[in-house]
Amino acid sequence: MFLKEYIFSLWKFILAAFLVFVFAALKGYFSGQSSPSEMKVVLEQLQEMFGPIVEMPPFSQFLVVFLNNSLTAFLVIVLGIIFGISPFLVLLSNGLVLGLVVYFAQAAADWPTVFVLTFPHGIIEIPVIILACAVGFKLGKVSFDRIFKKQGSIKAELNIALGFFLKVILPLLAIASAIEIFLTSQLL
Incomplete structure (x- = not known):
């Protein structure tokens, strides 16, 4: 399957992933408004968890961010x-965190x-994570169809998905990580 055809086959899943992410981001934003003290504790825990990364040299930061995003x-x-x-849980958690941060x-x-804090970081990374989640949603549908309708091939779809991961998602995550570490830090 060619890249263009594969991306087109994902459009419903991309839309679903985007809507879940936007809903979660709005929920995070409004949760920050309605329960600021509780939500601030959540952000402090995240800062504590990712704080050591900030102390690393920039190239090490890049590697950690790239490897974390790639594994995710x-x-x-x-x-x-x-x-x-x-994918649903990843979209929810990332959207909630983004909403709280904003x-x-x-x-x-x-x-x-x-804008300076989020735009360079999110211009590529967020769409790529949404895209990866859309691929996961499609695999979930193929799995569902295979189990309950006895149609489709999980193995074939997984092979296509992993090829897409290697050819499209990984390179875009490398670019996103470089922007996050090397560009955003310069803008602050």
Whole structure:
């Protein structure tokens, strides 16, 4: 299957993944508004977890971010076979965190600062994660169809998905990681 055809075959799954992500981001933003103290604790825990990365040299940061995002995308695709549950959870958690970050960033600064913090980071990475989740959703549907309708090939779809991961998702995640580490830090 050619790249263009494969991406076209994903359009419903991309739309579904995008809507889940947007819903979760809005939920995160409004949760920050309605329960700021509880949500601030969540962000502090995340900062504590990822804090050591900030202390690393830039190239090490790049490697950690790239490997983390690559592993996440890979697992989202492969575990998507289990009826798309993993991609759904990744979209929910990432959307919620983004919504919280945007809420607290705009509360502490202004919208241009929020834009500088999120745009370079999210211009490629968020769409690529949404794309990986769409691939996982498609694998989940093929798995569902294979089990309950006795049609489709999980193995064939998984091979196509893994090829797409290697040829499209990994290179885009490398670019996204470079932008996040080398560009965003320069803008701050």
